[in-house]
Amino acid sequence: MNGRIITSSRLHLTLIDLNGERGRLDGGVGITLKNPNLIIKAKPNGEFKTEFEEKNLEENLIREYSAKIEEAAKRTLSYLKSIERFDFIIEKTFPAHSGLGSGTQVSLAIAKLITGFHGTEMDSWELARIVGRGGTSGIGVASFEYGGFIVDGGHSKKEKTDFLPSSASRASPPPVIARYDFPEDWNIIVAVPRIDRQVSGRKEVNIFQEYCPIPLEEVERLSHIILMKMMPSVLEEDIESFGEAINEIQRIGFKRVERKLQHPIIDKIIDNMLSTGAVGAGMSSFGPAVYGITDTNPKDVLKAAKEAMGDVGGLALITNARNSGAKYE
Incomplete structure (x- = not known):
């Protein structure tokens, strides 16, 4: 079977x-x-x-x-x-x-x-x-x-x-x-530029060792944003607050370190998404995947991401959240 x-x-x-x-x-x-x-x-x-x-x-x-x-x-x-x-x-x-x-x-x-x-x-x-x-x-x-x-x-x-x-x-x-x-009517634009991942393997281990511990005040600020802004915004389906939380966490904690070490095209894609109407945009894990959130103009945000990738190219698509686990048959 x-x-x-x-x-x-x-x-x-x-x-x-x-x-x-x-x-x-x-x-x-x-x-x-x-x-x-x-x-x-x-x-x-x-x-x-x-x-x-x-x-x-x-x-x-x-x-x-x-x-x-x-x-x-x-x-x-x-x-x-x-x-x-x-x-x-x-x-x-x-x-x-x-x-x-x-x-x-x-x-x-x-x-x-x-x-x-x-x-x-x-x-x-x-x-x-x-x-x-x-x-x-x-x-x-x-x-x-x-x-x-x-x-x-x-x-x-x-x-x-x-x-x-x-x-x-x-x-x-x-x-x-x-x-x-997660609200399934919120569109998630995902873009993965065709670049070598900047951080992996031994280099990734070294980065954790070099940049950690993250200052406690940054961890506390990040925890505050997650608990009192991001999580309630999902439950209340408040996309503006969720986007603001995404944008804030790009600048603090370990995410700030991850972003700093990336290829410049990552910032370019994120900036293009935000300037085209995404309420929030960021990098997933150590990248190079980036994402934008919108409930109004996903095709415009997708186009902006593709333009930012330019000749580098890569994967770019509009998707939504999946609120169920793996399907085994």
Whole structure:
């Protein structure tokens, strides 16, 4: 029996606490997206082949996905003590190392397909522990499970003692402290310029070590904005306040550091989105994905983003929030 799973990308709006004085590290805020998404099929009794149905995919994307799939499959099968072999067919992808969370979604999708075939019921946090995801941010894991607008509570310093990105952290996925439906009539414009990600791997670890701890007053200000502006604006569907919160968090905390280290085209795209009428715009995770929010003129904002990307090109689309988790069938 073949299995198939559809799971979504996500925006990571900000990390919350990279100071740690209150006894916890990380914390995060994010939104699950309808598009771009990921569709994978698994066929048992296979030979561990990975096939891609989309045409003209870049070689580095194929390598990234293939490596993640192989690692997640081996970890899951080892956990299950299974010798079953699978083939995986990737019907649809979205860019890797782009700030949209492909690594977590691919890994969890493979774990879900394999455990589903074995008749083993596990929630996304259990799957994440098996495949080693969620060591800094819990947004991708919660997006896979629930969808929607998510705030996670970070890690106790009893478990995680240092400032590290997810790629270098072995901590368990953090708890979700708030999850709301995100207004589906708010348009989200996503643009991923075709540039090399400025920060990844060892360089990303070094940045966490160099710039952390973030001053406590910045963490407290950011927490105030999230708790008393951003979260209520989602519940009250106040897009103007939500946009203001997005714009404020670009200038404080670790997001300020992330933005400072980016290619100049990131600022250009965000500025174009705002000047064309987006109520808020920012960078997802360490980029290069950026996003704008509007409920009035999404096509204009999309056009502005494409113009800012210019000859660099890249992915650009209008989407909405997805208020449900991955679909397994």
